[in-house]
Amino acid sequence: MTRKTIVIAVREFKAAIRTRTFFVSLIMMPIFMFGSIAVQMLLRDKVDVKDKHVAIVDCTGKLAESLLAEAQRRNTSDIFQGEGESRKQVRPRFVVTVEPPPAEATPEALRAQTLELSDRVRAGKLFAFFIVPPEVLDPAPKDAPSKAAVAYHSNNPTYDDVHNWLRGSISKMAHEQRLKSLNLDTGMVMKALTPVWVENLGLVTRDAAGNFQAAEKTNELASFFLPFGMLILMFMVVMITAQPLLQSVLEEKMQRIAEVLVACASPFEIMMGKLLGTVGVSLVIVTFYFAGALYALKYTGFGGLFPSHLIVWFIVFQCLAVLMYGSLFISVGAAVNDLKEAQNLITPMMLVIMIPFFLWVNVVKEPAASFSVIASLFPPATPMLMLVRMAVPPGIPLWQPILGMVLVLASTTACVFAAGRVFRIGLLSQGKAPKFSELIGWVIRG
Amino acid sequence: MNAVELVRVSKTFKGCRAVDDLTLSVPAGSIYGFIGPNGSGKTTTLRMIMRIYYPDPGSGAIRVFDEEHSAAANHRIGYLPEERGLYKKMKVRDLLQFFLEIHGRREFKGPIRDWLKRLRLSEWADKKVEALSKGMSQRIQFIAAVIHAPDLLILDEPFSGLDPVSTEDLREAILERRRAGATVIFSTHDMAMAEKMCDFIFMIYKGGKVLDGTMESIQGQYGYDTLRVRVEGNGQSLGGLPGVDHVTDFGRLQELRMAPGADSQRVLETLMRKGRVAHFEVARPTLHDIFIRIARPEPAEAQSDTAVSRTR
Structure with missing residues (x-):
């Protein structure tokens, strides 16, 4: 690396972090990313607690009473939060009224009743109503299960609290009634049907002294969300730092600074300087976000979930990600004459950057599969996918991240070299954008 | 010794020959004026000397301080391009320091202070470039080209758009650099200025050399x-x-x-x-x-x- 590259890198670094835009995006990016979660958490208790009036037409004649009792139980306990003075209602009461089925269960009479109840819902007197057919209590139904379905009617298809409550309660009551009709002991059967729990464990080991070390419990949620969180963080940093490189290169061409620069340093030195300056900026951001994320994990008691060796690898791959994607953005900036032309090339570029997002779920599930190995050695996907694979226990052989690093560095150098050539020739050419074949010619011939 | 030497150099853009078989020697320590109508090839020639453009493959060679096409000579050259451009968000002082640093100089305060004073811009040292008038930024651009005390100054139309006072300041600064031993090549449309300042005049027309020599020898023809x-x-x-x-x-x-x-x-x-x-x-x-x-x-x-x- 030459001295000129360092001088240019330092200038780029200072120019980037001294701007107001930098601070705004530093703060805004997490707000955009995690803001919706925070808003949902804040609004969790801000629900409408107005009573929901629900009517039941019980054609079995056996469930209405139990359901009324269950609604009563719910209305006095489940809908409240807190104890003593801080106890407050956080969910609406479900007020259930029983509507007798028509005396003669002819289809016309049933239709008339359904229509009348629907009108009451439309008029706002009822929130929903449901009709329980006698078949629900059949212990060995011969027909399709849909025949025995409870019909739930409402004008709010997206509000599912009533629906969910009903499903749970009626199922439980129907189970009891069916078992009773078969003369079976409900308590015994329920106990016998307790699901078998399968514990997810790592492998047992021996420590240095030869003592047996029990396997650790695998935190499935953590081993899934830890890689995802790192993926998002890496993506955020790339978006804040690498994308502006395109604009920066373009600006130098448009404002005619490029000609002065090319007179002072080689195009490769200029491009590499810009890229390294940006890596510096990304390190500042990573430090900022990482410190925040680690503090948040520690504060919430999940500090132990983040293995410390991953921090080092994260920083290494973050730098590689900025180098890789930055060099792609620089190449685009060097090839175009204005922002409009750049827009056309940004879309395919974003698709390349999104590749890890399309593949990560499969890679997390089987980090050691040959598909995952090959995908993570494809340079534009390496920084994110290799890290994802490392984050899932037990990790991957060391040669793989090292080979990935070498491949990323080689492709970055090639990109910067190509961008440098295009920059030198393209910076003084005006008018219509060069064709792709012309760009290739510039890269090859210099 | 020649500071710059071009031997049978040609440059073609998409089938159009901008410079055609040009041979030119610029003696060290001289002031060489490039004249010619718009589009005749002056800027292309200057950019080839700066290695921004490379001559056509197979055409002749360009030597700067006896070094053939090497970036090593770049720090000995100061270049003022025809189309000016500076980092607008940078402060004048920081900008000049950047140019000093990129040319490998370690002493900043003295040269920055002296040059700003000489071109009457001292009070603008801590202002951003975007706050300067067009004439001021043109003077700053000139300082950026000369502040590292280069041995060869290549100035593409340095006087265009300047008022008479600024023109005088720049002319005096250029002559002072020459007195210090530097070679100066500049292109201009101001014939009177070229006639008075230049030891040698070179005229390019339709890509080819039509005049090259001292004023006396040209007039003698x-x-x-x-x-x-x-x-x-x-x-x-x-x-x-x-x-x-x-x-x-x-x-x-x-x-x-x-x-x-x-x-x-x-x-x-x-x-x-x-x-x-x-x-x-x-x-x-x-x-x-x-x-x-x-x-x-x-x-x-x-x-x-x-x-x-x-x-x-």
């Missing part, structure tokens, strides 16, 4: 064929005088170009018959006149131009 006269009763036409090929009317003064072999005394006699001659001077042609003689479209070209404009 044309001899004393120019008459500067003022005849009382200004405004009367002197066209059609016998022995006169071309008349340039400057208003108060008229410049007559004599036909080859014509006698100046005969022309004077004819003039005296037309009116009272207040001024009569037999002179060599000015650079301006020589430029026009070379670059003025040929009568056939001029006629076809008129024909084209009529059909539009």
Whole structure:
């Protein structure tokens, strides 16, 4: 690396972090990313607690009473939060009224009743109503299960609290009634049907002294969300730092600074300087976000979930990600004459950057599969996918991240070299954008 | 020793030959003026010397300080491009320090202070470039090109758009650099400035060299064929005088170009018959006149131009 590259890198670094835009995006990016979660958490208790009036037409004649009792139980306990003075209602009461089925269960009479109840819902007197057919209590139904379905009617298809409550309660009551009709002991059967729990464990080991070390419990949620969180963080940093490189290169061409620069340093030195300056900026951001994320994990008691060796690898791959994607953005900036032309090339570029997002779920599930190995050695996907694979226990052989690093560095150098050539020739050419074949010619011939 | 040497250099852009088989030697320590009409190849030649453009493959070589196409000489060159551009968000002081650093200089305060003072910009040192007027940023751009005390200065139209005071400041600064031993190459459309400042004049026309030498040697090629006269009763036409090929009317003064072999005394006699001659001077042609003689479209070209404009 030459001295000129360092001088240019330092200038780029200072120019980037001294701007107001930098601070705004530093703060805004997490707000955009995690803001919706925070808003949902804040609004969790801000629900409408107005009573929901629900009517039941019980054609079995056996469930209405139990359901009324269950609604009563719910209305006095489940809908409240807190104890003593801080106890407050956080969910609406479900007020259930029983509507007798028509005396003669002819289809016309049933239709008339359904229509009348629907009108009451439309008029706002009822929130929903449901009709329980006698078949629900059949212990060995011969027909399709849909025949025995409870019909739930409402004008709010997206509000599912009533629906969910009903499903749970009626199922439980129907189970009891069916078992009773078969003369079976409900308590015994329920106990016998307790699901078998399968514990997810790592492998047992021996420590240095030869003592047996029990396997650790695998935190499935953590081993899934830890890689995802790192993926998002890496993506955020790339978006804040690498994308502006395109604009920066373009600006130098448009404002005619490029000609002065090319007179002072080689195009490769200029491009590499810009890229390294940006890596510096990304390190500042990573430090900022990482410190925040680690503090948040520690504060919430999940500090132990983040293995410390991953921090080092994260920083290494973050730098590689900025180098890789930055060099792609620089190449685009060097090839175009204005922002409009750049827009056309940004879309395919974003698709390349999104590749890890399309593949990560499969890679997390089987980090050691040959598909995952090959995908993570494809340079534009390496920084994110290799890290994802490392984050899932037990990790991957060391040669793989090292080979990935070498491949990323080689492709970055090639990109910067190509961008440098295009920059030198393209910076003084005006008018219509060069064709792709012309760009290739510039890269090859210099 | 030559600071810059071009040997049979050509440059073609998409089939259009911008510079054609050009050979040129710029002696170290001289001031070399590049003149030529717009689009004749001046800037392309300067950019080739700067290695921003490379000559056509297979065409000749360019040597700067006896080094052939190496970036090693870049720190010895100061370049002011024709199209100016600076980082607008940077403070003037930081910008100049950046240029010093990139050229490997470690002493910043002294040169920045001295140059800003010399070009009357001291109070703008801590302002952002975007706050400067066009003339001021042009002066800053000049400082950026010379602040690292280069051995070779390449200035593409350094005086264009400057007011007379700034022009004087820049001219003095350029001469001072030359006194310090630097070689200066600059392109200009100001013929009077080129004539007064340059040790050598090089004129390029349609990509080819048409003039190259000292002012005296160039004028020597044309001899004393120019008459500067003022005849009382200004405004009367002197066209059609016998022995006169071309008349340039400057208003108060008229410049007559004599036909080859014509006698100046005969022309004077004819003039005296037309009116009272207040001024009569037999002179060599000015650079301006020589430029026009070379670059003025040929009568056939001029006629076809008129024909084209009529059909539009």
